[in-house]
Structure formats: C-alpha cells, structure tokens
Amino acid sequence: MKLGSNAIRPAIRLPALLSALLLALISVLLMALVLGGLVGGILLRTDAVQKRIGEAFSSGTGMVVKFESFSAGFWSARLKNLTASDQEGDALSTKEVYAKLELLPLLTGRLVFREIRLNGVRLVRIEASRVAAAEEPVRVPVDAAADSERKKREANRVVFLRALRSLQVSDAAVDWQLADGRTKLQLEGVDLQVRMDAHGGGGGEVSILQGSWMEMVRFKDVRSGLRLHDGVLEAEGLEAACGEGLVKGAAQLALEPPQMFSCRVEATDVDLEKMSAELPTLRIAGKARAAFQMQGAASEDASWTGTAKLEVEEGKFKGISLFQMLGQIFQIQELSNFRVRQGLVSLRIAEKKIWLDELHIDGGDLALSAPGTVDFRRNLALNAKLVVPERLLNGRVAQMLSNGFSAPDAAGLRSIVFQVGGTLDKPSTNLMEKAVGEGLGGIVNQLLGGFLKPKKAEKTENTDATEAATGVPK
Secondary structure (H helix, E strand, O other): OHHHHHHHHHHHHHHHHHHHHHHHHHHHHHHHHHHHHHHHHHHHOOHHHHHHHHHHHHHHHOOEEEOOEEEEOOOEEEEEEEEEEOOOOEEEEEEEEEEEEOHHHHHOOOOOEEEEEEEEEEEEEEOOOOOOOOOOOOOOOOOHHHHHHHHHHHHHHHHHHHHOOEEEEEEEEEEEEOOOOOEEEEEEEEEEEEEEOOOOOEEEEEEEEEEEEOOOEEEEEEEEEEEEEOOEEEEEEEEEEEOOEEEEEEEEEEOOOOOEEEEEEEEEEEEHHHHHOOOOOOOEEEEEEEEEEEEEEOOEEEEEEEEEEEEEEEEEEOOOHHHHHHHHHHOOHHHHOOEEEEEEEEEEEEOOEEEEEEEEEEEOOEEEEOOEEEEOOOEEEEEEEEEEEHHHHOOHHHHHHOOOOOOOOOOOEEEEEEEEEEEOOOEEEOHHHHHHOHHHHHHHHHHHHHHHOOOOOOOHHHHHHHHHHHOOOO
16 A cells, blocks of 8 residues: 555646646746836836837838827836928827837837827828929939938838737828828828738728818728738728718738839719719719729829729719800800710829820710820819710801801711810810800900909809809809
C-alpha cells in the first residue's frame, strides 16, 4: 500500500504545481499590466510625450496638427478640438480624438497607435484658383527639397496606417470646393469603421447620410460593407438612394500613395425632378437610368478617367426660358413647352473634363443635340443643334424670322446650329442671335429683358418671383 501511495503522489502534486505556477504567472502579468499602465499613464501626462503625439498625428496625416486639450488614461489619450491644415488648401477639425497606444513600445519610448476614434470630423479642401481654368494646368518646376519632403510625409503616413488595428470615424463631413466657392464633392453624416490585422487584412462598414457631386448628382443613405486586403480597401455591395431611385455598385481605394481608386455604379428609376429640387442647377426632369465607372488617383482629379451612359424618358426642361421665348417669338407651342420623349447621353471623363460624345434629346416633333465638354470647374462648351419640322415654321412670324434655320432636307426638317457657354449655374448661348440674326437677336433680348424687368420701386421679392417665372434675370 505504501508503494502504491508513493507512486500516486507525484501525479497528484504535478497538477497542483502547474496551477500554482499558472496563478503566479497571471498575477505577474496583471501586475505588469497595472504597473505598465500606471507608467504609461505617467508618460502620457508629460509635455514631451504630448508633443510627440501631436507630431505623430502631423506626420501621419501630412498636416500641421494642433489640439485644445489633452487627457491621458493608462495607455490612451483623448484630444479635444483638434485642428489640422496644410499648404495645399486642406483643413481638418474634429471635436474629439481617442487614441489607444501599444503598451510595450510606449514603455520603450516609441509611439505606436493601435486604435483611433474620431468624432465630429470636418474636412475641407479648397482648390487653388488658376488664371485660365479651361486651359492646361500651369506646370511648376519640381523642387527637389519639396519633393523629398512630400515623399517623407507619404512614408510616415504609410507607417502610421500599417500600425493601426482599428479606425472609427463618426459624424464626419467632407466639403471639397472650387476656388470660387462652388462645390465639387460634399458628404455629410459619414460613419466609418475599419478593423485591421497584422497581415494587412480586415473589414468594416461605412455609411453616408447624404452627399452631392459637382452639384449635378445628389445621393443619400449610402451603405456598404468594407474589406481590406493587400493595402486596398474595397466597398462591397455599395447601395444608395438617388432621386428615390436605387444605386448599386462597388468601389476600392488603395491606402498607400498615390491612393489609386476605382468605382462603378448603376442607377435605376431615378426621378430627376425630385433630385433637382435639391440641385437648382439641374435643369432637366424625367425618369433616368445610368451606368458609370471611373478610376484614378484620389487626390489628383487630373488623373481621373471614366465613362458613363445616361438615359432619360418622359421629361422636360426646367428653368430654361430661352426655348420658351423662342417659341413665343416664332409662335411654336412645341418649342415653348419642349418635352423630352427620350434622351441619351454618352460621356467620357478625362483631362479634368466631362466629354459629352453624344447628347441627343428626342422631343417628338423637335430634336436637340449638344455634344461638347463640361469641365470640373463647371464651365460649358457645347456645340448644339436644334431640329424643327418645316411645317412648324410656316407661320407668318416664323417665315419672317427663320433665316437662321437651314433649308428643309428630304424629310422636311430644318435645323439651326448654336453654341452654349458660360457655366452650369449661368449658361449662355447665341441661339437667339442665330435664329433671328445677330442685330435683331440682341434687340429682342434687350426688349424682352426690359419688358420683363420689374420697376425699381417694386419689392425685391416681386423681382425674384418674376425672374423665377420667366427665367430672365433682372
């Protein structure tokens, strides 16, 4: 019995010994974490480390970062009212930044951010003005020192991003403006969550309350899952609402410079009239469907290229008084109330312009085509052609004033070619001069403008109402 008892004792004592060692190890680890956290908290409260945290955010974003207040936890920091700016016209502000740091690097004097949460972010980008917006960009000689500094900032940003394991952005907004104050891209209510692993993979989700592009497209309720692999962030199953229609697509963005992106979307059952209620410069109504794809470097719109196709049915022009005036002068009801039976637009994106390779509108008896360009600064350069059946020009007034139209073709159609310039906000055209002659066209415009312009004694709201009703500015 004694031999048996002695043989059993080691088997009983070994698990007990392991348990004691395990408990001791856990105690040591907990003590190390607590002590490390206390030491980390003390380090984070020093002015030197706080300054280095500001510098780390500066190098990670490539911007000059300042913050109003700083509070420290064990190995985390909370910054209030952070602002950042750079020389390229970008400015960022956020109500609060929560940053969690890696413990061991912190104890050895290095800053490695593991988690960052941003709340109430506002990003503004204002493009520098150029003397000739429609011309080629001015080429500035490359400064070797500036180029070296830019590459250094990009490298720091890559290191900063690779160390992150969690990024959370809530209630963010983006306002990308032209130098004259017009909007290129606007986003509101952006929420983003991305979780990353040590191998460059991960995932998350993004949502956008509403936004617009070039003040031509308005969208809302954007939602998508996110997938991260090999330094590329992909939006999977992208969905949004647009003019009460549905938009579906996908997009991807490389996190490392030059941050190449690509996107493709398809839109169906878009009500342009409902969308144009929020975009006053959109001057056409109707049901639309579209397919669109674009790619390039995210921050270099000169590199953007793409194609799109838009189809519109059962629509009408809004706020374009020129056709109404021309229809009244020629006594053509169809022109005064130009309806869009079917419209087709095929376009390309390149060289900071939208190239309208095909823009054709079938109005039943009437047809309008207007190929040309719209640049990213919203400047128009269209060569338009209006086609009218000869029978509509048989009225007495029309016969007197229709010298600008071509002779009827074999199908009995007459056409007039004219140009459209100005901007999307304030288009200009020489259609009236082309239709009735340059001298008479100017007189007609002056007479109509003088006739429709309210008297000086009238109130401002009456002036605005007249302008809205006629489309003729005061």
